[in-house]
Amino acid sequence: MLIVKLIAINIMREIFRKKDIYVFITMLLILMVYLANAAFFEIKHIYRYMNEIGLGLVFLFSIIIAVPNAARLMLEEISGKTIYPLLAKPIKRVHVIAGKFLGSLFISWISFGLFFLLFTVISLLKQGQGDWLLYTQVFMGGIIMLAVLNAMTICLSVFCTFSTTVTLSYTIFFLMSWFGANMREAFYRLPILGEIAYYLLPHFEFFDLRHRLIYEWSPLPLWVMLSIFGYATLYVACLLFFVFKRFQKRWL
């Protein structure tokens, strides 16, 4: 466990020294402050627009950070040849995978956490009040979504090049987020393919609970949240198993 922790910390050090995350925080801060001050034509419930745009940016920026970061972890370790001194130490390949996954996950969670905190503060200041349970559920949905997205991107990265991994990850993510629920209908001419894609691809729309907060719907029952968590856990485990199987046999 110590080995995995050390590898994960190393990855986190890199992202914070690269400083990309600070650019996004600054951009989000500017946009949120601008939105918080907007009062177009005295529209009622204008905070809903702010919440929609603000949450959209929180999720978008988190995804923009997560995907390229997760995609390059394994590839750069191999192409940069830093893998050799690493694996010459008493560590297993599975430790490297676990460390890389946890490192990229923590980076995504930290950046998402910072963005979400910023959004929550500004949103509550504008609204004056809010349902904490709804905020928590949206946050948890984002956290779970990022775990699946990171695992999927790392999985693709052991099969594809960097650019292919990033392109595929974004494509799958946005397609499933927007059309995941209607996938079987979209494939009405090829029903078998539709069924396969429906059950095989990760349903990112399950984790996106933003609309519940924006339109002030009631919070989800606990069993639904647990089901979402269970689905994500199973999916992450399967994806990491594929990464392990592939990386175990890989020539370095």
Add this chain to the structure above:
Amino acid sequence: MKYALELNDLSVTYKGSNFLKKAIAHLTLKIVSGEVFGFLGPNGAGKTTTIKSIFNFLPVAAGQISIFGQDSSDYSVRSRMGYMPEIANYYWYLTPRELLRMYAGFFGFRKKTADKKIDNLLSLVGMEAEANVLMKNFSKGMMQKISLAQSLINDPDLLIFDEPTSGLDPLARSSVREIIKGLKAKGKTIFFSSHELSEVELVCDRIGIINKGVLVKTDKVEDIFKQKGDDMSLERYFIDIIIKGDLC
């Protein structure tokens, strides 16, 4: 006789979508504990492939590799090994101290013990002044020194160096040579590949020459000079074996 490293009938084959290349063929080599073994060969002879096989970076098609009597696939044996790769690439966003601390952590060293070791190692390779400088600013030679330091972090019994002096200036080269001699005096086993035959001549007890994946010769350095006379240099010996065939 105790062997630190044994390669028995080792074969490695590179497989591509439309090619099959035998990189190592039936290589048998035994390195005695405490000896410095120079592994020589022209470019593409199979030196790095052999080293990669020792660390299981490549799958072995046939044969066995054992380290201190343990199978090389047993990762725990690496706690007694140190490795300096051919290309010294490390994480640019770390300082040498951070890098060595991470590697020390892999061996279970506590921070205080690790820091003491790190100070000693950085001083040994002459990099103590750069201990807290990000490695993105380092030259190839400086990276090579860090590479040497990281290979010694666990005070290994078996050291495997792949071209340890490449990219180093004459002063640094001489200091690496002294470090290797010091390690030898401590009874460490050193297996290293090099193109610098003058280096090999000065530090090695025994050499092995590999060509096209086949081990063509192993000999004690002193025996080479005894047999061939004082005017024989290791370079000439090497060229004779590789190009003209053995003079004997």
